Amino acid sequence: PSLFIAKERDPAESRVAGSVESVRKLKSLGFDVDVVVEAGAGMRSRVPDAEFEKAGARIGTAADAKSADVILKVRRPTAEEVTGYRSGAIVIAIMDPYGNDAAIAAMAEAGLTAFAMELMPRITRAQSMDVLSSQANLAGYQAVIDAAHEYDRALPMMMTAAGTVPAAKVFVMGAGVAGLQAIATARRLGAMVSATDVRPAAKEQVASLGAKFIAVEDEEFKAAETAGGYAKEMSKDYQAKQAALVAEHIAKQDIVITTALIPGRPAPRLVTREMLDAMKPGSVVVDLAVERGGNVEGAEAGQVVERGGVKVVGHLNVPGRIAASASLLYAKNLVTFLETMVSKETKALAVNMEDELVKATALTHGGAVVHSAFGGANG
Ligand code: NAD
DSSP states (O other): OEEEEOOOOSTTOOOOSOOHHHHHHHHTSSSOOEEEEETTTTGGGTOOHHHHHHTTOEEEOGGGGGGOSEEEEEEOOOHHHHHTSOTTOEEEEEOOOTTOHHHHHHHHHTTOEEEEGGGOOOSGGGGGGOHHHHHHHHHHHHHHHHHHHHOSSOSSOEEETTEEEOOOEEEEEOOSHHHHHHHHHHHHTTOEEEEEOSSTHHHHHHHHTTOEEOOOOSHHHHTOBOTTSOBOOOOHHHHHHHHHHHHHHHTTOSEEEEOOOOTTSOOOOOBOHHHHHHSOTTOEEEETTGGGTOSBTTOOTTOEEEETTEEEEOOSSGGGGGHHHHHHHHHHHHHHHHHTTBOTTTOOBOOOTTSHHHHHHEEEETTEEOBGGGTSSBO
């Protein structure tokens, strides 16, 4: 088959859906594959065309997408890109499907088999294909780097002949994949770290990273985890108790990093204007949930704003701020998923629509929308 790694159309997207390693891996899967990389696709992830070529890819143009059996992308293809694909082609990307029904319908109409990587089930078998985790990990790291960049002081305690610089106090709200990485990164930089979450399981994970756990641990908290390991939306009463505890804690922090999300719901509002006002001037708040509505009141998507002397950081596409690493991991997620589609016997590309991972991620197939969340029967 022919496989096409596209150059991203969105100027805000610095990642690429391929790496030197992923091209090599594709070439070694034992099936006859022609890998074409759109010229310049890897530039912003520090992979020059020549490196892709050395790994066995051919450098092509957008027109090569027309003959591709598989198209790999970071973002959902634009309407224009879709018209450049042949009917029957497989497209794999982070599709951002919710609220984008028209774009999904257009992919169905074009006869594409479209897969949304972010719908990959979080089961052991699919761990190496889990883009939410691979990208959230890097976002958690980058959030601390961004905070350190905005913070006009050092993070570690420094004892020098000229005096002592105190360690920064960092508070991480939401201790999922991104939050745990933020905790670990802030600890490595020598900060005094605390964290909160509404899932009881997070308590032990936070402690094991050497951070202090801050939460209202009542009966509701003890029952707050869903079967899938995700957070539930908490009651108004709990939210009020949590807010009071957090308000007191936040006032003493130098850096706050928020990462809290609830699947299928807007991000919970965790930091109010009053809480920002209670922080010391020069403090920094990084809102990693800004694309999903934001955890921080007054955070602005794509901007660093000042709120009463506190810098509120709302960068978009945070994994894209560390594009070379993010692309490397994303490309690996893609290849491991593709590997499941190569028949062991015939070494041919064969999508099994009954496969658990395919069912969970396929949005469109055979001219129709197939995913149940968007009107289909699968998923
Ligand atoms: P997420 O991105 O959905 O949310 C981030 C964190 O915010 C979560 O820990 C959540 O509990 C927390 N949160 C939500 N509301 C909050 C509130 N009001 N206050 C404080 N915190 C709040 O979560 P995630 O990073 O995707 O991880 C969710 C779970 O999935 C975790 O248990 C994680 O270990 C698990 N997970 C499993 C696998 C796997 O088995 N393959 C892979 C990745 C993650």
